[in-house]
Amino acid sequence: xxxxxxxxxxxxxxxxxxxxxxxxxxxxxEWNAKNNPKYANAQFIFLSSSDADLRDLSQTKACFEKHxxxxxxxxxxxxxxxxxxxxxxxxMMVDNxxxxxxxxxxxxxxxxxxxxxxxxxxxxxxKIEYPITEDQIHDGPPHSSNEGYAYAKRMVxxxxxxxxxxxxxxxxxxxxxxxxxxxxxxxxxxxxxAPGLMHxxxxxxxxxxxxxxxxxxxxxxxxxxxxDLAALVVWATLExxxxxxxxxxxxxDDEISIADLAKMIASSMSFPLERLVFDTSKADGQxxxxxxxxxxxSLRPDFKFTPMEEAMRxxxxxxxxxxxxxxx
Numbered sequence: 001x002x003x004x005x006x007x008x009x010x011x012x013x014x015x016x017x018x019x020x021x022x023x024x025x026x027x028x029x030e031w032n033a034k035n036n037p038k039y040a041n042a043q044f045i046f047l048s049s050s051d052a053d054l055r056d057l058s059q060t061k062a063c064f065e066k067h068x069x070x071x072x073x074x075x076x077x078x079x080x081x082x083x084x085x086x087x088x089x090x091x092m093m094v095d096n097x098x099x100x101x102x103x104x105x106x107x108x109x110x111x112x113x114x115x116x117x118x119x120x121x122x123x124x125x126x127k128i129e130y131p132i133t134e135d136q137i138h139d140g141p142p143h144s145s146n147e148g149y150a151y152a153k154r155m156v157x158x159x160x161x162x163x164x165x166x167x168x169x170x171x172x173x174x175x176x177x178x179x180x181x182x183x184x185x186x187x188x189x190x191x192x193x194a195p196g197l198m199h200x201x202x203x204x205x206x207x208x209x210x211x212x213x214x215x216x217x218x219x220x221x222x223x224x225x226x227x228d229l230a231a232l233v234v235w236a237t238l239e240x241x242x243x244x245x246x247x248x249x250x251x252x253d254d255e256i257s258i259a260d261l262a263k264m265i266a267s268s269m270s271f272p273l274e275r276l277v278f279d280t281s282k283a284d285g286q287x288x289x290x291x292x293x294x295x296x297x298s299l300r301p302d303f304k305f306t307p308m309e310e311a312m313r314x315x316x317x318x319x320x321x322x323x324x325x326x327x328x
Contacts, residue, residue: 011038011040011042011238012041014042014070014071014238015045015067015068015069015070015071016042016043016044016069016070016071016072016073016237016238017045017047017063017064017069017071017073018030018044018046018047018072018073018075019054019072019073019074019075019076020047020048020074020077021045021046021047021048021075022047022048022183023075023183024179024180024181024182024183024184024185024226025075025118025176025226025229026046026075027181027182027183028182028183028226028227029044029046029073029230029233029234030044030046031230032227032231033234036231036234039234039238042238045067045069047076049076054098054103055095055098055099055102057102057105057106060102060106061102063106064106064107064109064110064112065110068110069107069110069112070112070114071112071113071114071115071116071237071238072107072112072114072115073116073118073234073237074100074103074104074116074118074156076099077096077153078092078095078099078149079149080092080149080190084190085145085146085149088148089147089148089149090148091148092146092149093148093149094152095152096152096153097152097155100117100152100153100155100156100159101159103115103117104117104156104159104171107171108163108169112169113170114169114237115160115169115171115172116171116172116173116174116233116236116237117156117157117160117171117173118174118176118233119154119156119175119245120153120175121175121176121177121247121289121291122142122143122146122149122150123137123146123149123150123151123153125137125140125142126141126142126143126144127140130288130289131252131291131292132247132289132290132291132292133292133294133295134175134245134246134295137154137245138154142154157245159171160172160173161243164243170241171243172242172244172246173245173246174232174233174236174245175245175246175291176224176229176249177221177222177223177224177247177249177250177291178193178221178222178223178224179192179223179224179226179229180192180195180225180311180315181314181315181318182226182314182318182322183226183318183326184226184315184319184327185327185328186198186319186328187327187328188200188328191328193258193261194223194265194315197211197213197261197262197265198265198315198316198319199328201265201269202269202319202323205269205271209275210276210277211262211276211277212277212279213259213262213276213277213278213279214279214283215258215279215280215282215283215284215285216259216280216284217257217258217259218257218258218284218287219257219284219285219286219287220255220287220288220290221255221256221288222249222250222252222254222255222256222289222290223250223256224248224249224305225305225311225314227306227311227314228305228306228311231303232246232296232303233248235300236248240299242299247292247293247295249291249296250305251297251305252290252291252293254305255290259276262276263276264308264312265312265316268309268312268313268316269316269320
């Protein structure tokens with residue numbers, strides 16, 4: 001009980017600034033902060049791009065001075081689908097480098113000791129040994145289609161280590177696998193596979209047509225529910241003391257084929273499974289991109305991931321209820 005009191009007093013002194021706080025992961029952190037009694041006394045500040053343009057140093061500085069955070073969860077990035085990544089390599093690189101440089105610089109200048117920045121498995125080498133581990137990030141060039149974005153994101157990992165070495169900070173990075181959940185981007189053109197399928201399924205349901213899935217449906221992917229990811233990111237920020245990067249993913253045997261993912265989404269939307277059609281004239285992409293969560297499991301052997309069906313039902317329900325106003 002004494003420990004609980006100390007923890008809750010310490011939590012009341014915690015101010016976590018979350019950049020990119022209105023996106024998929026930011027919204028899940030907000031949900032987590034509200035629903036986890038452990039963090040009830042901590043203060044979370046969620047920034048959106050309208051609060052400050054983090055590409056601009058003076059705006060970033062003003063924002064940090066206003067909120068005076070003790071911890072930073074850095075999610076903000078300029079992102080896009082394949083098309084944008086290929087078309088706008090200069091912007092993807094320059095803007096993301098600026099955001100990361102400004103956030104870490106302002107955090108350090110204001111004495112913030114803990115920054116957890118989010119990168120992505122898509123910035124890892126294109127030619128890689130599976131399962132992917134944290135330490136492989138610099139082992140070769142990324143896929144040429146997104147090299148502008150990828151190199152910028154890799155540099156936040158390097159810069160974090162440089163701050164730790166030079167200023168004694170504890171800055172680190174976390175690397176999630178494919179994230180899905182409420183408040184996603186449901187664009188069919190530019191969105192990711194799960195939210196894109198939800199949108200296509202809803203339209204097929206409304207129009208009484210088949211749901212066409214691009215490719216054979218055979219490739220395997222790992223998915224993490226945004227609320228599970230949020231719980232791990234908050235833990236990594238406020239409780240994990242280490243500076244080793246962490247791959248945040250369910251266990252490798254929880255991989256799911258695109259076909260099973262489509263069936264799960266269809267079932268959650270009460271869409272007839274016999275109306276799922278696979279267009280095998282479309283390319284499949286990589287067969288698997290398995291990541292290893294061994295380092296995470298050594299620290300959190302107890303962590304329970306939400307079962308995929310349950311997480312998908314929650315996500316689909318949110319999408320259906322918020323279809324008019326969600327990002328699409």
